[in-house]
Amino acid sequence: MPIIINDTSLDVPADPRVTLLDFLRHHAGLTGTKKGCDHGQCGACTVLVNGMRINSCLALAIAHDGDTVTTIEGLGTPDAPSVMQQAFVDHDAMQCGYCTPGQICSATAMLQEIAAGWPSDVSTNLDGDISASAEEIRERMSGNLCRCGAYANIVSAIGEVAGRDRV
Amino acid sequence: MTGQFTQDAPETECLLDSMRQDVIGKPLVRIDALAKATGTATYAAEYPVKDCLEGVLVTAPFARGRITGIDIDTCLACDGVVAVIDNEKLIARCAQGTAGEAPVQEVRKVAYWGQPFALVVAETFEQARDASKHLKITIQDDDLSDIPCDPQAVEPENQQYSSQGDLPHAMTEAPHSVDAKFTTAGHASAAMEPHAAIAQWDGQTLTVHASLQMLNYNISELADAVGLEENQVRIVSRFVGGGFGSKLGISAETVAASLAAMQLKRPVRVAMSRQQVFQCVMRRSETSQRMRLAAGKDGTLQGFGHEALVSNLPDEQFAEPVLQSSEFLYAGDNRLLTLDLARVHRMTAGSVRAPGEAVGMPTLEVAMDMLAEACSIDPVELRLKNIPDRHPMKGTPFSSHKLAECLQQGAEAFGWDSGLRKPRQRREGEWWIGTGMASAARVHNIAKAKARVTLNPDGTALVESDMTDLGTGTYTILGQIAGEMLGLDPSNVLVDLGDTRLPRGPGSGGSWGAASIASAVYVACKAIREKLTKYANVTEGELNLKDGGVEGGASFAQLLGDKELREEGHYEPGDIEDDYVAAGFGAYFAEVRVNAFTGETRVNRMTGAFGFGRVLNERTARSQCQGGMVWSIGAALTEALHFDPRDGHLVNCDLAEYHVPVNRDVPELEVIMVEERDPAASPIQAKGIGELGMCGGAAAIANAIYNACGARVRDFPITPDRVVACMPD
Numbered sequence: 001m002p003i004i005i006n007d008t009s010l011d012v013p014a015d016p017r018v019t020l021l022d023f024l025r026h027h028a029g030l031t032g033t034k035k036g037c038d039h040g041q042c043g044a045c046t047v048l049v050n051g052m053r054i055n056s057c058l059a060l061a062i063a064h065d066g067d068t069v070t071t072i073e074g075l076g077t078p079d080a081p082s083v084m085q086q087a088f089v090d091h092d093a094m095q096c097g098y099c100t101p102g103q104i105c106s107a108t109a110m111l112q113e114i115a116a117g118w119p120s121d122v123s124t125n126l127d128g129d130i131s132a133s134a135e136e137i138r139e140r141m142s143g144n145l146c147r148c149g150a151y152a153n154i155v156s157a158i159g160e161v162a163g164r165d166r167v
Numbered sequence: 168m169t170g171q172f173t174q175d176a177p178e179t180e181c182l183l184d185s186m187r188q189d190v191i192g193k194p195l196v197r198i199d200a201l202a203k204a205t206g207t208a209t210y211a212a213e214y215p216v217k218d219c220l221e222g223v224l225v226t227a228p229f230a231r232g233r234i235t236g237i238d239i240d241t242c243l244a245c246d247g248v249v250a251v252i253d254n255e256k257l258i259a260r261c262a263q264g265t266a267g268e269a270p271v272q273e274v275r276k277v278a279y280w281g282q283p284f285a286l287v288v289a290e291t292f293e294q295a296r297d298a299s300k301h302l303k304i305t306i307q308d309d310d311l312s313d314i315p316c317d318p319q320a321v322e323p324e325n326q327q328y329s330s331q332g333d334l335p336h337a338m339t340e341a342p343h344s345v346d347a348k349f350t351t352a353g354h355a356s357a358a359m360e361p362h363a364a365i366a367q368w369d370g371q372t373l374t375v376h377a378s379l380q381m382l383n384y385n386i387s388e389l390a391d392a393v394g395l396e397e398n399q400v401r402i403v404s405r406f407v408g409g410g411f412g413s414k415l416g417i418s419a420e421t422v423a424a425s426l427a428a429m430q431l432k433r434p435v436r437v438a439m440s441r442q443q444v445f446q447c448v449m450r451r452s453e454t455s456q457r458m459r460l461a462a463g464k465d466g467t468l469q470g471f472g473h474e475a476l477v478s479n480l481p482d483e484q485f486a487e488p489v490l491q492s493s494e495f496l497y498a499g500d501n502r503l504l505t506l507d508l509a510r511v512h513r514m515t516a517g518s519v520r521a522p523g524e525a526v527g528m529p530t531l532e533v534a535m536d537m538l539a540e541a542c543s544i545d546p547v548e549l550r551l552k553n554i555p556d557r558h559p560m561k562g563t564p565f566s567s568h569k570l571a572e573c574l575q576q577g578a579e580a581f582g583w584d585s586g587l588r589k590p591r592q593r594r595e596g597e598w599w600i601g602t603g604m605a606s607a608a609r610v611h612n613i614a615k616a617k618a619r620v621t622l623n624p625d626g627t628a629l630v631e632s633d634m635t636d637l638g639t640g641t642y643t644i645l646g647q648i649a650g651e652m653l654g655l656d657p658s659n660v661l662v663d664l665g666d667t668r669l670p671r672g673p674g675s676g677g678s679w680g681a682a683s684i685a686s687a688v689y690v691a692c693k694a695i696r697e698k699l700t701k702y703a704n705v706t707e708g709e710l711n712l713k714d715g716g717v718e719g720g721a722s723f724a725q726l727l728g729d730k731e732l733r734e735e736g737h738y739e740p741g742d743i744e745d746d747y748v749a750a751g752f753g754a755y756f757a758e759v760r761v762n763a764f765t766g767e768t769r770v771n772r773m774t775g776a777f778g779f780g781r782v783l784n785e786r787t788a789r790s791q792c793q794g795g796m797v798w799s800i801g802a803a804l805t806e807a808l809h810f811d812p813r814d815g816h817l818v819n820c821d822l823a824e825y826h827v828p829v830n831r832d833v834p835e836l837e838v839i840m841v842e843e844r845d846p847a848a849s850p851i852q853a854k855g856i857g858e859l860g861m862c863g864g865a866a867a868i869a870n871a872i873y874n875a876c877g878a879r880v881r882d883f884p885i886t887p888d889r890v891v892a893c894m895p896d
Contacts (some may be wrong), residue, residue, distance in 0.1 A: 003594060013221040017293040026292065031213035032206015034408070038358045041822040044359055065446050072206035081205055089200040092786050095794060096638030097203030097361040134835075142829040145822060147409050148638050148789060149797025151833040156791030 170694030262416025280448030360408020381674025532866030569778025601875025607753030634672030641789030654712025679854020691736025795860015
């Protein structure tokens with residue numbers, strides 16, 4: 001079975017050592033997904049697999065045979081950016097931009113996790129509604145490092161999208 | 168045609184203030200934001216190149232000695248391997264910022280654990296990575312007990328000594344004094360994009376896509392390293408995934424990829440692993456420091472002493488300039504400043520964001536907090552009292568000085584509770600709450616720069632330079648400068664950077680990028696305006712340009728017909744550098760909570776007020792300030808390089824063990840940009856921003872920790888164990 005990446009089917013690589021990250025960057029030509037550490041420590045390689053965020057550097061491509069992968073390129077384009085991409089632009093939620101695709105993929109899935117009621121370390125209760133407060137956003141986005149230090153703007157960008165979604 | 172400007176005197180009249188487009192300073196969205204947000208901005212390793220081979224660096228697993236043999240057959244037998252490059256031109260260390268020549272190249276003479284010595288090249292990355300693990304070498308490593316790895320254990324070299332008056336006497340006589348020792352840990356730049364390069368050789372020209380900060384120097388370094396003339400080398404760095412000093416000079420991947428491409432006549436890509444970036448690029452030296460402050464009854468400084476010990480590898484010139492702002496920040500007639508350098512076998516020490524002040528200012532500002540307590544004076548008041556009129560030793564005037572305004576405006580915005588302060592006044596549950604403040608200071612740097620500007624008759628313009636944008640906003644501000652000067656909406660200005668085929672810019676580093684390159688663009692635009700005055704038959708003062716032509720008059724198409732106007736602007740700092748002390752100043756205020764039982768510190772909120780001359784883009788400037796404040800949090804609480812004392816290897820060489828601040832570590836950050844023009848700093852009256860945000864901020868947090876819980880920790884980072892150890896019963 002192939003891997004479906006942004007609506008395109010690609011055969012899994014012959015070499016079982018190829019990570020999903022390297023498959024995206026080297027085989028699929030989708031360099032929007034970044035390699036920051038290759039060890040699941042920085043979040044720059046975050047993509048959505050079947051709608052859930054994962055570190056693609058920690059996944060082997062062959063293990064995702066048949067899965068649907070959405071990368072930053074699949075979320076939106078310069079001509080038609082997603083709401084989250086536009087919010088990052090509007091809030092200057094980036095500097096060097098290298099962590100940005102991972103931040104945006106992560107944030108996109110993270111808001112769905114909140115909507116689904118998944119609690120986090122800062123949630124006051126384990127069931128019931130969870131609001132996309134700044135505190136929740138900070139905690140849930142802490143797997144995505146930004147060395148330039150754009151965190152404050154990242155939180156406000158995501159907060160804007162969360163607020164818009166609620167209306 | 169060329170416009171030339173050498174600054175020998177303050178530029179009190181700046182054309183930017185009388186232009187009509189009204190875009191300078193405005194918070195325009197950064198030009199490249201959408202490309203970055205959609206993953207279409209292309210970084211060094213991401214250019215689609217046909218038949219590209221993949222290279223993986225191999226590094227030495229010992230701290231000092233010789234590699235006596237490399238058995239490349241062990242590697243060549245592996246699947247897909249094309250070659251093992253163990254060329255004598257490989258570089259053993261990265262080049263220091265502005266070196267302009269190849270760094271040490273004797274790769275078989277190992278001087279630190281993790282030194283690169285070979286490159287394994289294969290058809291795929293997986294093959295190269297696997298084969299690199301099989302490369303067999305024979306070594307002659309020195310006995311560990313003979314290798315100096317601990318800076319405290321070697322006899323240091325003196326790098327800087329300046330003395331005035333009699334500090335020891337002042338310390339004895341003064342009614343109030345502080346004499347305290349500090350340490351700060353080594354830091355890593357840890358830019359998110361690991362160092363990477365793709366090299367291509369066509370038999371004539373070496374083209375390298377690399378992740379570098381200073382192409383104007385890097386081209387000389389690379390040409391020198393691989394044995395080519397500069398005109399045979401082209402470097403392209405259009406997007407750089409963070410630098411923070413680590414990409415000032417070339418490093419091993421760029422040279423290795425180049426040598427491999429030249430030897431194999433195929434393109435070669437080399438990206439360092441994150442561990443390699445930590446192990447063989449640059450570290451900020453750890454420091455040990457002694458601060459001595461002597462003050463009169465009212466807190467007026469009479470004595471000021473700052474002594475520091477830093478380290479570096481043998482043969483490296485760089486010594487972390489810890490005392491840089493201590494030279495002029497505060498008054499005091501009796502002064503002693505010394506900087507010593509210990510030679511140790513750890514990887515190269517070099518520039519990491521705000522070299523010097525990043526670690527010198529936090530210690531000074533904690534000492535000032537201790538002095539404020541000793542004198543029973545409000546810490547803000549103590550600083551205001553001790554702002555000197557002139558450089559305390561040289562007597563030179565300040566170009567512009569906004570420390571007092573920063574202290575006052577910052578205190579007001581933060582809601583600083585002035586007056587006498589005592590620790591342990593506020594407790595919420597198991598958390599002690601407290602506040603602290605510190606001054607910020609960072610020397611102003613500026614460099615010569617060239618840029619070319621073309622004004623097209625269709626009302627568009629092109630700005631070109633080999634300058635880089637590390638995320639600082641260079642693309643955006645240059646569009647604003649040209650737009651303001653030529654009466655164009657910045658969306659009609661194309662800014663083309665990061666290619667050595669373009670005029671040589673200053674490179675990005677030392678916070679000098681914006682002021683230097685924007686001055687070159689300013690000079691080029693002035694020259695274009697001078698031509699335009701002839702077309703429009705007016706004087707410069709009458710040339711009002713707006714929205715693609717003369718305001719209320721002819722468009723550029725009508726004025727120029729089909730002729731474009733092109734000028735190169737050359738900016739050079741002149742004698743003015745000797746006549747004034749130029750620096751950025753600021754103040755930080757922080758509120759923290761400290762866990763009474765675990766010693767964990769969390770930053771509740773932080774305010775920074777900064778004066779850095781003209782603001783070129785309020786949005787990107789604010790982001791720069793915030794970034795610096797985040798680094799202040801890291802330096803205060805978590806960031807430390809740890810070396811194994813047994814074999815000198817860096818223990819925490821990845822992002823799980825070297826703790827940069829994460830999102831949850833960073834609260835709301837309030838930034839105040841204090842109105843300032845500095846006519847002596849640059850013709851556009853701007854100074855640097857990027858580093859100022861972390862030049863003392865760690866002290867605001869340290870002082871807040873003391874105010875919260877009474878633990879006066881003098882070792883950075885202030886980890887929970889250190890807080891607990893210093894916490895009063």
